[in-house]
Amino acid sequence: MDITRRQGLAIAGLGTMWAATSPALASTPKSKFLTKIDLLSPEWNRDTRARLNGDLDESKELVGWMKGLIQGVRPNEPVRDLMTFEGFSVTRMYRRPDGSWRKLLREIVFYRDIETGKIMDTWLNPYTGETVRVVPIANDPYNQTIETNFMGKPWIGNWDRNPDGTLTLSAGVNLFYPNALVPSVWQRESSGDFAQVTENFTWTVTQDDLENPAKTYLPCVGSWQRITPWLPWMLMGDAPGTINYISHFAPLPGGIGALSRLPDDLIAATRAIDLKMLRAPTLEEDTLPNESSLEAYVKEQKPAPVPAGWSPPQPPAPPKFNGNKSKLGQQFGE
Structure with missing residues (x-):
């Protein structure tokens, strides 16, 4: 009887559970990844995070899709909905000899x-009235290595058990780092000497999928939020304010064939940039360092x-409250 790789993983996973109670089955092959939920285990967290990031069947690529809204935030006026965005990633996973997972990814967003x-x-930038190139x-x-430790300490995810039987992993990072867009060179693009960025993620999965050794990747519903300076191509300089990315994302079933589920214009626009963005990197291509979007912009x-007399656009002056309490809670601004 021929057994597929996925079926083999499922059998191995069952063997691991049986071996815990039956010495006679101690030689049964172990599962390639851990499925028994143990929220405080660095090894379980490593394997689960890998399943949330890619397909642990190394013969397959995983397509991830995301879509969301971009808002502009300035003092003294309402937040503005500026545009939407949509994109996808293609990921390949490899097991390393030390048990960690190597995630190889390309992603594109329009x-x-x-x-x-x-x-x-x-x-058309509503803050400046100028039409800019997107x-x-x-x-x-x-690329990323997913392992048991992070910054020298065991990595334990921030998990919540939800009332509906699902589990949610939350993660975030708050950054403040030198800006690749040096203000003296990139006067209209740079937000300043340093970039202040916050990113927050959630992944929600079912307990059944987590415990199923046949699930080499985890179907999930995720969210991503990023607070960041004005995008460089908006040509806002160091104007006060920030951009909010608010989105949802999910892995798509079907391996690399899932690209056919994506909008035609998304695929066509990707092809126009580079065909290789339609596949994940291979191990042989795992030689280049990661670049931030700002580093890529500089390159x-x-x-x-810089037009004569140009200066970054400024937010409106603070509105004055005239003391009329009947106006409390009413919208200021445009």
């Missing part, structure tokens, strides 16, 4: 007109001309 939904080549995100690569773009 910006869409908030009214028409069309992928934008240009955008630069999509293309991370090639964004691939040129500083915009």
Whole structure:
């Protein structure tokens, strides 16, 4: 009888559970990854995080999809919905000899007109009245090693057991780092000498999927939020304010064939940039360092001309409250 790789993993997983109670089955092959839920185990967290990030069947690639909203935030006025975005990633996973997992990924994101939904080549900046050229995100690569330790300590996920029987993993990072866009060179693109960025993620999965050794990747519903300076191509300089990315994401079933589920314009726009963005890196290609989107911008773009007398756009002056309590709670701004 022929046994598929996926079926073999399932059998091995069952063997591991039986071996815990039956010495006669002690020689049964162990599962390739841990499935018995142990929220405080670094090894279980490592394998589960790997299943959330890719397909542990090394013969397969996993397509991840994301979609969301971008908002502009400035003092003294309402937050503005500026545009939407949509993108995807293609990931390949490899097991390393020490038990860790190597995640090899390419990802691409395009910006869409908030009214028409069309992928934008240009955008009318409502803060400046200027039409600017839109630069999509293309991370090639964004690789990662998923292991039991992080920064010298065992990595234990921030898990919640939800009332509906699902579990949610939450993770976030708050960053403050030197800006690759040096202000003296990138006057219109740079937000300043340092970039302040916050990212927050959630992944929600079912207990049944977590415990199922046939699930070499974990179906999930995720969320991603990023608070970041103005995007460089908006040409806002060091104007006060930030951008909010708010999105949801999910892995798509079907391996690399899941690309056929994505919108035609998304695939066409990706092909126009580089065909290799439609597949994950291979081990042979795992030689390049990761680059931030700002580092990629510096390499691939040129500083915009600075018009005479230009200065970064400023938010409106603080509105004055005249003391009329009947106006409390009413909207200020446009």
